């Protein structure tokens with residue numbers, strides 16, 4: 119894959135026409151998240167597109183990327199057949215862009231053929247990602263994630279990594295404090311998980327540590343009193359966390375979170391944060407010394423045992439309920455379902471497995 123171009127300056131959306139022109143595409147699909155479709159800077163950038171570029175715009179309102187929506191959009195867009203996809207939004211819009219990039223070039227698709235696809239045999243359509251939340255990491259990863267009913271699927275191909283990312287902090291200015299918190303916690307968990315993941319290597323750890331150095335000190339200030347500088351740091355931190363998990367994948371905190379999101383509507387990053395808090399004391403003692411030091415250093419401590427407390431404080435500081443109890447989601451049925459529905463393959467990337475009774479006790483936390 120060619121190196122991703124990452125443009126990280128407030129107001130960078132104005133460069134979109136030049137970035138698009140460099141692709142020499144005649145037909146361009148532009149996907150928006152609802153909240154930014156009326157941004158004047160985006161409207162201006164689209165008005166300034168070269169006249170030779172035909173474009174179609176779609177507002178993506180799906181709560182999570184899903185198979186049903188993909189099949190509908192495939193039908194709508196197959197005849198237009200874009201040569202370039204611009205995805206402006208959070209994780210759902212970026213994943214929608216990746217799914218269309220992967221499947222639109224195919225002659226035909228149906229539910230079964232999509233579910234059976236785990237890698238690509240046809241060149242996907244190039245993607246320009248313009249993240250409007252700082253956290254999903256989707257702008258840096260080769261994964262296209264979607265749900266079918268309540269099951270999560272993930273397609274992987276290096277060619278699905280967006281070729282250009284325009285990280286314009288001004289586009290994240292309308293995020294609510296809660297949205298900023300949720301996506302920031304997602305990125306922080308991705309970075310922590312990447313460090314302790316079985317598949318971690320030196321390069322992934324460099325990305326993950328840089329991500330934590332940007333995200334841990336700046337998330338709470340960005341939630342309380344955001345500035346373009348703070349938001350730029352979160353966007354870069356989230357991209358770096360995405361690069362880290364692009365190499366390592368995520369681990370148990372993500373694996374257990376998916377059921378909470380799909381079945382109980384807990385926002386992705388929030389669900390991951392709750393699972394992370396439950397897992398920290400069960401996991402940190404099993405992390406090898408060198409990697410543990412990277413995590414403790416990021417939390418500015420020498421004592422791994424204090425990280426749980428710092429992380430809980432961070433969740434509360436940014437306004438997120440730190441436990442399932444605080445969301446009234448701690449009934450025995452729900453806890454059992456979370457444990458039952460986890461994908462064992464994803465757990466294999468977690469350091470030395472998990473004692474499910476111990477985790478159950480932790481998930482019951484007040």
Ligand SMILES: [Fe+2]
Pocket residue numbers: 254304305308372386387390
């Ligand atoms: Fe995530």
